[in-house]
Amino acid sequence: MDMLDRKIVAELQRDGRLKITELAERIGLSPTPCARRLERLEAEGVITGYGARVDAARLGLPVTIFVSVELERQDSEAIRAFERAISACEEVMECHLLTGSRDILMRVVAADLAAFDAFLEHRLMRIPGISRLRSHFALRTMIRRDALPLAG
Secondary structure (H helix, E strand, C coil): CCHHHHHHHHHHHHCCCCCHHHHHHHHCCCHHHHHHHHHHHHHCCCCCCCCCCCCHHHHCCCEEEEEEEEECCCCHHHHHHHHHHHHCCCCEEEEEECCCCCCEEEEEEECCHHHHHHHHHHCHHHCCCEEEEEEEECCCCCCCCCCCCCCC
8 A cells, every 4th residue: 555545545434435536636636536546445455335323312322341251272163163152242333352351342232221231131141152241331432443543
């Protein structure tokens, strides 16, 4: 990736709805070479998709909980089984495999404490292979970035 590619990515991170002509103007290229670069960035998987950022609280999900999970076993099959099971849980916004004393860290959203309790009881705690769960409730989000800024 050169500096023009980085500028394309940075501009699209700011506004994914830019038309190619406006994007080209912002980065100092004509539309055709800009479009070719954009297509290449998409084909190479640098740009993985486009979507709207939403406010979970305004969608009725104001509670954010970080849940750390320890598995009974840390072999590849146990991790794949957990990943398959947790993929069906729409409350889980992110799920990361970690190093250190915790195996998994998830960001979960819920309407309220009762909804989170129901998620724990009826979904998460029924997944085989979990040895320990710890929940941490977010008081507020101080910084949220969807990706690393690539250019000023």
